[in-house]
Amino acid sequence: MDKLGELESQSIYIIREAYYHYKKLAVLWSIGKDSTTLVTLVRKAFFGRVPFPALHIDTSYKFPEMYRFRDEYSKKWGLELVVTRNEAALAAGMKCDKKLECCNALKTEALKQAIAEHGFEALLLGIRRDEHGIRAKERYFSPRDEKFQWNYQDQPPELWDQYKSQAEERTHIRVHPLLGWTEVDIWRYLKRENVPITELYFSRNGKRYRSIGCTTCCNPIDSDAATIDEIIEELETTNTSERAGRAQDKENVYTMQKLRALGYM
Amino acid sequence: MNRPRLMVLSIDGVPFGLLERFLAGGRMPNLAGLVEQASAGGQGGLRPMRSAQPTVSCVAWSSYMTGCNPGKHGIFGFIDRREDGYELSFPNSRMMAVEHLWEILSKAGKRVFGMNVPATYPPRPVNGVLIGGFLAPSVDKCAYPADVSGYLKQIDYQIDSDAALARKDKRAMLGNLDKTLDTRMEAMFHFLDAEPWDFFHTHIMGTDRINHFLLEKYEQGDPQFAPAFERYYRRIDEAVGRLLDRLGDDTPLLIFSDHGFCPIKQEVQLSRYLIETGWTVPATTLRHPLSIDPARSKAYCLIPGRIFVNLKGREPGGIVPLEEYQQTRLKLKEDLLQLKDPATGEPVIRKVMMREDLYWPAGSFGVDALPPEPVARAGGVFGRAADLIAIPHDGYDLKLGLAGNTVFQRTELEGMHTYHDAAMISRGVELPAGDLEILMLAQPILRQLGVEPPQDMDGVGSAVTSWEN
The missing domain is CATH 3.40.50.620 (HUPs)
Known part of the structure; x- marks a missing residue:
């Protein structure tokens, strides 16, 4: 298999x-x-x-x-x-x-x-x-x-x-049935099974979402990948993290709150 | 009873001047007794100490624990720009480029303990126990080895007092500070009893917090809060009294702060000033304090007073060509020095330093005269330093915020850090005579424990910070 x-x-x-x-x-x-x-x-x-x-x-x-x-x-x-x-x-x-x-x-x-x-x-x-x-x-x-x-x-x-x-x-x-899957496994599987997926993941005007959630906390990444094949190719060569476009991780959010409370920002 | 070979108790942000007054006024009798004992025996006493630039706890403590200047240890402030874009990242001990005291001592086979010292989170593995401090997000994750957190949770250990609470309710803050101090001291005595440590360092953050939120009220003799302020310092003195009893008369001991404090005249949104002077253009939607439009910004700043040229080829959306780097820096410096307090007309910025005049990289021991181009393109740890560092006059607290519409403001904050008046009380540890800077402590500490300092460590000869002449 x-x-x-x-x-x-x-x-x-x-x-x-x-x-x-x-x-x-x-x-x-x-x-x-x-x-x-x-x-x-x-x-x-x-x-x-x-x-x-x-x-x-x-x-x-x-x-x-x-x-x-x-x-x-x-x-x-x-x-x-x-x-x-x-x-x-x-x-x-x-x-x-x-x-x-x-x-x-x-x-x-x-x-x-x-x-x-x-x-x-x-x-x-x-x-x-x-x-x-x-x-x-x-x-x-x-x-x-x-x-x-x-x-x-x-x-x-x-x-x-x-x-x-x-x-x-x-x-x-x-x-957690998907625990052992990687990001690229997901895309290969979506392709193999021909599963529909929201268009937010595909590039429009040089930007696409690699990870989606609330509009307020997600940023698109620079990408020209407009098809699943192009996304797979992009993932095989990238070394930035999947959630880089999401608002910062919780720990960073915690840090930011703390610094704000202390008046640094 | 177990006694450590060297005890460090650090009290964040306690100014030399304030401590001197408290000791002379009989408000901290145990510390006063210690100073008297140490100076009478010619073994130390109380003296002022210089901090680090910029003067914030994470930089100062990183300099203490590595014995290096920021150009070598790589911690330049609480926030950095992320490498891949104009987004914030938050440096922690992972980004510290050199080994710290606990690691160096561990490698020499010493048993070490550290608790709550800023910039130690996430804790690196040591031969002993290391518990992270300020900015460690939870007790679960703050300690090495991880099972120590079981004990800490059991005593309801507090990593830090709640600054958000302090903004809302200063009375509630006081209760919160007491609880944080009590659990810290309980943990300190618990671990002191556990074994005869070689190096034992416990940190108290609450002094910095109370100075931030109540220093002005104390100095003005506020009927409610001035006594509360003194009471907090007295509680610390009581803890010191218990510690001195526990240590006996001979245990080598350092009690010191990482920077001083003074009342705030104005909080200064330096990023706003850079907008007004045309250096920074904010993005159309502001999502965080670094939401700039890189295509139209020639420079931007991070806290406190760290200004970066948006250099082409180095910054992700850089626009300033390399040939214009030096003249851009000189113009920026000129503009920064023009900034005046509208209320008094006093200048806000005392001095603007170029990165190469304040910091030096691995392999150097002190600043070198360098031409601007290699400075602009420097890689490695030193290359992450700000291009210019604006050092304010006391009272002007440099902040970052693109959203506000005024440069100057006042908030619930009452105190800001000062560079020149950190405090050092020593007993039985051979420290350099004369001028003392926080990065000069690591070498004597290692020598005290019979460990040879690493070759690249700063803190002796010309490898100290000098900017005031």
Whole structure:
């Protein structure tokens, strides 16, 4: 089997394992390339049908192209789409001038609300180890406590593909079927499977988005890659990080806040 | 009882002048006793010390712990421009280009301990324990080895007091400062007891914080906050008293600050001034303090007072040709020296230094006379230095912000750093006589512990900072 085939079958195995263990399961769909790949894998795992909800955490600040894509393909793929928003925070005027608070209210808190409302036991997430340093420590099955805290120093090992899919006294389990994929694997797979993807990723006027989220916190990169083949070629030669166009990492945001509070800026 | 072979307690931003007054006025009796004991025995005492340029904690502490000037250690401030564009990056210990004291001592087989010293996050592996300080984002991530964070969490260890809280509520800030100090001291005694360390350094950041937010109220004798200010310093003195009891009379000891402080007259948005004088053109949408339009900006600045020429071939969107580098710098210098406080007409900038007149690279020991072209194109660590460094008169705090529409303003901040009056109290450590600068401390510390300093270390002979003549 080629590499993509191996990645695909491992991810499908994990998705089915999660479906077997958890009655209340959902797949988190952010409309980006990774979670769209994940949704594609779920469809494959269950022969075209997605037997649990696709959850979209809507900050209300996403790109219009993303909303359009979501509405079109959730219908085409017959997804049970659950959209959740932290309406109270939005009504109170939350926006990204306070980035950490904003992400926390509109993403983390919104997710907590969705878990409370729907009683999800486990969530499928499209994160990958190569995205960010801290994600290298993630497991395929990763418990979170009631405060959403993740204790990465206390996790079961996952040697020889033995997964500990059950954990006690935790509010929910995060399942990461794409953990072993890289950015370029995703693009090769999207190409191989002919999966539709939002046009934000393709170059227009010399710019494209390499990573998408809220309009307020994403910047396009300089790129002429207008097709999947050109994106793959670009990724094979680049050495800047995927999230370089995203507003700074949380640690930088923390640093910035601290420096601002001390009056340096 | 375990005693370290060398104890360092650093008190961030305590000015020599203030300390002298507190000691003379009987407000810090334990420190006064220490100074008296050390000077009577000819083993040290209290003296002023120079800081680093620019005078901010991360630069000063990097110079302390590496014994090198910023042209060698590579920490020039709290923010840098990212290599690939006009975006901010935040230097941390990963960018420090040379080894620090804990590493050098570790390699010599010494057992070392460091806690809360700025610029040590993320902690590099050492033979002992290193706990990062200011700007370490969480207790979970601040320590080497990582399991130390278990103990720190257990005592509710605070990495730093909450400056955002201080802006909102200065009374709440005081409680927060006390808690931070208490848990720091609890951890200090815990680790002191753990083993007979060779080198043990604990840092207190709260003095810098209280000076930033209350110095003016203290100097004006504010009925509510002046006593609170003194009370905080007295609490530190009490902790010093307990430490002195624990160490006995003979343990070699350094208690010192990294810079001084003075009340703020004006906060100066230097980036705004560069806009008004036409050097910087802001981008159409401002997303952060470095959102400039590179195609129309000949220069830009970072905090504090670090000005970069937008040089073609070096900066990602550079427009100033190499041939114009020197004349651009000279014009910038002229404009910077023109900046006056509108309230008093006093000049704001005391001196503008070229990068090569303040810093020197690896392989050099002191500044060299260099022609401008190789200076402009210098690579490596030295090449990351600002092209010009504006040094303000005391009272004018140089800031960065493109969004504000005034150059001068006042906020909740009351104090700013000063260069010339850091404070040093020593006992039983052989420090250079006469003029003392923070980068001169590493060599004597290593020698005290019988370790030969690395060859490229500064701090002796001409390898010290000199800009005031």
